[in-house]
Amino acid sequence: MLYFDGCPNWQVAARRLSELAAERPGLRVTHCQIRTIEQAHQVGFHGSPSIHVGGVDVFADADAGVGLACRVYETPDGIAGAPTLEQLRTAIPDA
DSSP states (O other), X not given: OEEOTTXXXXXXXXXXXXXXXXXXXXXXXXOEEOOSHHHHHXXXXXXXXXXXXXXXXXXXXXXXXXXXXXXXXXETTEEESSOOHHHHHHHSOXX
């Protein structure tokens, strides 16, 4: 999970990823704080939180810009600052 410290939504995503990791013992979750716009461009950071698997953003949006901003996700309950646990289960393959 990639995040920047100014966004409160990364903590919600981190909790959900921890829950998913508890369900899937082979899943390893790491956190990477993005600190500069240069770093954001280098890793293709489309906002906080971003969920990457093998270096690929699993919720990629071709129209999303790169930068230090909070990200929004379409969820069954509307726009949210983090994907739901069910969306994470679907987007992240079993380890």
